[in-house]
Amino acid sequence: IEFFNDNLSKYSLRFYFLAYLLLFYCSNYLFRPVRFVRTAINIAGNNPQSRGEHTMIGIIKQYTGLLRSKLRFKTGNKAIKSPSAFYR
16 A cells, blocks of 8 residues: 555554444444444344445354354364353
8 A cells, every 4th residue: 555644654544443433333323322223233144235244254253263263173073062062
């Protein structure tokens, strides 16, 4: 990426971008709580209506997949039906 401002590093640009996203979504859900509920329902039902919901579902699937693979490793590749099976 080419920057047009020599006084701004790529790390500060990334920080400002993430701060903007955080501020945007927090204010969006703060002033329109129905949107938060709708987003949670869409994510829980695996029915994304926006690109952000689709990305969030992908992140959740990736994270739960990592957890499952770690649990399978610790239990010797046996299928785990409940989390309590891990602690036996």
